Amino acid sequence: MGEFDLVAHIRNRARTRDDVILGIGDDAALLQVPPGKLLVVATDTLNAGVHFRDDTAPADIGWKALAVNLSDLAAMGAEPAWCTLSLSLPEIDPAWVDGFLDGFLGLANAYGVALVGGDTTRGPLSICVTVHGLVDPSRVLRRAGARVGDDLWVTGTLGDAAGALAQLQAGLKSQPELRQRLDRPAPRIAAGRAIADLAHGCIDISDGLLADLGHVCAASNVGAIVEVDKLPGSPALAAAFAGDALRTLQGSGGDDYELCFSAAVDARPAIRRALESIDVQATLIGRIVAGQGVRALRADGSDWIPARTGYVHFT
Ligand code: ADP
Ligand code: MG
Numbered sequence: 001m002g003e004f005d006l007v008a009h010i011r012n013r014a015r016t017r018d019d020v021i022l023g024i025g026d027d028a029a030l031l032q033v034p035p036g037k038l039l040v041v042a043t044d045t046l047n048a049g050v051h052f053r054d055d056t057a058p059a060d061i062g063w064k065a066l067a068v069n070l071s072d073l074a075a076m077g078a079e080p081a082w083c084t085l086s087l088s089l090p091e092i093d094p095a096w097v098d099g100f101l102d103g104f105l106g107l108a109n110a111y112g113v114a115l116v117g118g119d120t121t122r123g124p125l126s127i128c129v130t131v132h133g134l135v136d137p138s139r140v141l142r143r144a145g146a147r148v149g150d151d152l153w154v155t156g157t158l159g160d161a162a163g164a165l166a167q168l169q170a171g172l173k174s175q176p177e178l179r180q181r182l183d184r185p186a187p188r189i190a191a192g193r194a195i196a197d198l199a200h201g202c203i204d205i206s207d208g209l210l211a212d213l214g215h216v217c218a219a220s221n222v223g224a225i226v227e228v229d230k231l232p233g234s235p236a237l238a239a240a241f242a243g244d245a246l247r248t249l250q251g252s253g254g255d256d257y258e259l260c261f262s263a264a265v266d267a268r269p270a271i272r273r274a275l276e277s278i279d280v281q282a283t284l285i286g287r288i289v290a291g292q293g294v295r296a297l298r299a300d301g302s303d304w305i306p307a308r309t310g311y312v313h314f315t
Contacts, residue, residue, distance in 0.1 A: 001092045003120050010085075013101050014115040015108070019081065029116035031082055031132070038140065040133040042072035048125035053168065058096045060183035061127065062103030068206065069131040070111060070187035071257040075204035077141035077196035078133030080111050080189060085118035086128040111189060139196040141261070146201030146220035150262035150288040153199075153271060155191050155280050157234045158209055162253020163241055177236035185257035194274040195261060201288075202261035208252040210306060213260055213294050220262075223291035226251070229299035232283040244307070251296060252306045262288050 001009070011024040021030035033039050046052060046065045066083065073080050085104070089097075108115055113131070160181035164174040174182070188204070195202070201216045210226065217224050231250040241249060263271055268284075275282040286297075296304040 001094055006092055006097065006120055009097070010101065010115070010118075013105055015105070016116075017081070017112065017114040020114050020116055023114065023116045024118070029082070029084070031116065034134065036136070037134040038137050040073055040076050040078040040135050041130065042069055042076075042133075043128065043130040044069045044072065045126060045128040056183065057103075058099030059103035059106075062100040062105075063107050063184050064103075065127040065129050066104050066107045066113070066131070067185045067187050067257065069129045070107070070113070070189060071185065071204040071206065073131055073133040074188040074192035075141060075202050075259060076133070076135060077139050077192045077202070078135040079193065080113045080131055080133045082114050082116045082132040083108065084130045085115055086121075087118065088121050088123040088126040088128075090122070090125055111187075139193075141192060141196055141199055141202040143201055143203050143216045143219035145199075146216050146222050146224075146262040146288045147264070148222055148288055148290045149265065150200055151265055151268065151284055152213070152224060152226065152260065152262055152286040152288060154205070154209065154232065154258055154260045154283055154285050155188050155275065156256075156258040157232045157237070157281065158205070158256050158258060159231070159237050159241075159246065159250035159253050160234050161185065161255035162249040163237045165253075165255070166249065167240070175236050175240055177234065178240070182255060185255065187257060188259045188280065190278045191259055191275060191280045194278055194280075195259070195263070195271060198263050198267045198271050198274065199261040200263055202259055205256040205258050205260055206254060208254040209256070209260060210251045210294050210296060211254075216260065216262070217288075217292060217294060220288075221292070223289045224286060224294045225289055226286040226294060226296045227299070228296045228304045230283065230285050232281060232285075247304060248307050251304075260285075
């Protein structure tokens with residue numbers, strides 16, 4: 001299989017949408033943006049050995065490569081529409097490619113996202129995905145917008161993916177529920193759209209709650225207090241970790257792909273209703289305060305200083 005056979009194969013497996021005027025096969029794609037909508041674009045690269053372990057199943061790599069991108073659209077309140085896929089492969093292994101496409105296109109189909117183009121080159125295993133979404137200009141979510149006095153919320157549970165990674169790095173077998181969160185994160189698209197009229201500042205948690213919340217604070221020119229002992233965790237995580245190890249996974253672990261957002265205190269019932277209606281857990285974890293930076297407090301009110309902050313490349 002050469003480059004062109006591979007592209008033909010991808011094209012055969014990919015689904016399209018009515019708003020794709022021209023998809024895979026020409027020099028560029030032509031896409032119809034509905035009048036009145038904003039185009040929302042995000043891109044993220046996954047490198048072997050940096051973003052996924054070498055023993056990760058191809059289908060999980062494919063899933064995650066798209067999921068982390070969709071998560072960025074979720075954090076903007078956008079509805080995903082299209083994507084492109086740039087593949088750098090050391091060789092073309094048809095079984096690997098089909099496994100990869102099972103995961104990638106499986107998730108794309110689940111969200112009605114059409115793969116409309118990409119690039120295929122030889123090199124170290126690396127996957128770069130760009131996603132394109134649509135949003136009503138009045139319903140955009142941003143990092144900026146958090147206000148002093150706001151509640152701080154988080155969707156779902158935190159720390160599972162980091163817990164699985166910690167188990168693997170310790171040479172242990174990872175607990176299946178935790179491993180699922182590491183390999184197959186579920187982008188919070190529905191949640192982003194459900195809170196669009198209620199949230200003031202929003203981010204998706206990829207590098208760790210405290211680090212990513214720091215971006216919201218910086219963009220909004222406010223500070224935040226997080227009550228670390230209120231962070232929602234899964235039963236599987238609580239069974240495997242406790243104390244500061246658990247706090248570190250939940251506060252700084254990363255790879256959660258949950259949404260952290262702020263909203264007015266009087267929006268509490270509306271937020272609970274909006275997220276309950278789509279079956280997404282919502283937890284109050286702190287508040288926005290005047291000042292700058294993120295302060296983490298234990299249940300007894302003492303400061304909790306994490307052993308490490310979020311993941312930062314090149315440090
Ligand atoms: P060009 O040389 O003009 O960049 P390519 O040969 O790279 O064209 O790509 C031909 C067509 O195949 C383009 O429409 C491109 O978007 C698509 N394509 C290439 N690689 C991929 C891929 N990995 N996934 C999806 N589409 C791809
Ligand atoms: Mg090209």
